[in-house]
Amino acid sequence: MVTYLEADAAPLRNTGQIRLYDEAGFEGMRKACNLTARCLDELASMVEPGLTTNAIDRFVFEFGMDHGAVPATLNYRGYTKSTCTSINHVVCHGIPDDKPLREGDIVNIDVTYIVDGWHGDSSRMYPVGTIKRAAERLLEVTHDCLMLGIEAVKPGARTGAIGAAIQAYAEGERCSVVRDFCGHGVGLLFHDAPNILHYGSVNEGVEMRPGMIFTIEPMINLGKPHVKVLSDGWTAVTRDRSLSAQYEHTVGVTETGCEIFTLSLAGLDRPGLPPKI
Numbered sequence: 001m002v003t004y005l006e007a008d009a010a011p012l013r014n015t016g017q018i019r020l021y022d023e024a025g026f027e028g029m030r031k032a033c034n035l036t037a038r039c040l041d042e043l044a045s046m047v048e049p050g051l052t053t054n055a056i057d058r059f060v061f062e063f064g065m066d067h068g069a070v071p072a073t074l075n076y077r078g079y080t081k082s083t084c085t086s087i088n089h090v091v092c093h094g095i096p097d098d099k100p101l102r103e104g105d106i107v108n109i110d111v112t113y114i115v116d117g118w119h120g121d122s123s124r125m126y127p128v129g130t131i132k133r134a135a136e137r138l139l140e141v142t143h144d145c146l147m148l149g150i151e152a153v154k155p156g157a158r159t160g161a162i163g164a165a166i167q168a169y170a171e172g173e174r175c176s177v178v179r180d181f182c183g184h185g186v187g188l189l190f191h192d193a194p195n196i197l198h199y200g201s202v203n204e205g206v207e208m209r210p211g212m213i214f215t216i217e218p219m220i221n222l223g224k225p226h227v228k229v230l231s232d233g234w235t236a237v238t239r240d241r242s243l244s245a246q247y248e249h250t251v252g253v254t255e256t257g258c259e260i261f262t263l264s265l266a267g268l269d270r271p272g273l274p275p276k277i
Helices: 023-044 053-066 133-151 160-172
Strands: 004-006 018-020 084-087 090-092 106-115 118-127 183-185 192-196 213-216 219-221 227-229 236-238 244-246 249-253 258-260
Touching: 018 192, 023 053, 023 106, 023 118, 023 213, 023 249, 053 084, 053 106, 090 106, 090 219, 090 244, 106 133, 106 244, 118 133, 118 244, 118 249, 133 160, 133 213, 133 219, 133 244, 133 249, 192 213
Parallel strands: 004 018
Antiparallel strands: 084 090, 084 106, 090 236, 106 118, 183 192, 183 213, 213 249, 219 244, 227 236, 249 258
16 A cells, blocks of 8 residues: 655655655755756766766765765765766666776766755766767667656656656667666655656556656666676676666656756756757
8 A cells, every 4th residue: 555645744764655745845856956967967078088987976076065965875875986887788886996988988977966955866878989879879769768758757647657658669669678776766865665667557656646756767778678786786787788878867746747856957968969959
């Protein structure tokens, strides 16, 4: 039995109940998510061959500190970095290191800032120099999957509608949807109920109600959907070593649809891809 409750009345832990935030909560999320989007905007001009992912991580940490924010991943369950950087066949949770990016790589950079207790969670794909057409197409398909999932967000619909829209489009483009990871409730907690699957049917999942806040973050593979986690306990990779991509937004359900909190005010949500007209 799914229960919903006003966020102000909920304990500060994941109880499985779904929090419904008020306008003050939405305003708190706008502030945190805007800072995350601005950081990802800054990275668009920085990512190039020779840059290390540790340098990206340092920038994310320092940008947050300069703006009164703390990276949510830092020391989260033993994770020691301020961001996740997932390159090529890494699906998610890649750990920054001193290995330089190479021409033709694609990298997902995932940033979550905590601002006044609110978590702004977003990630984008960045091409490193000139990338192959197959990689560019994967980025296009993955971003389209994200936006189609967001279009399915409206009060009264079920969260399964999000996954159904993503799966239908991805598989229609001869790509696959990773099943092992999902979107999640977010707000005063980093990871909260409900889970947002990126596959499924419109009749599955929980009913979306105004005030819900969650991430949509499809991971799309050029090959098969199967993944494995490496011995470091974090890094997830495609089993067939095919390329993987991910885009992520944090959204809030409104009375008429949804608000995307992590949109780039500079229009840089699609780095390396032509702007949508």
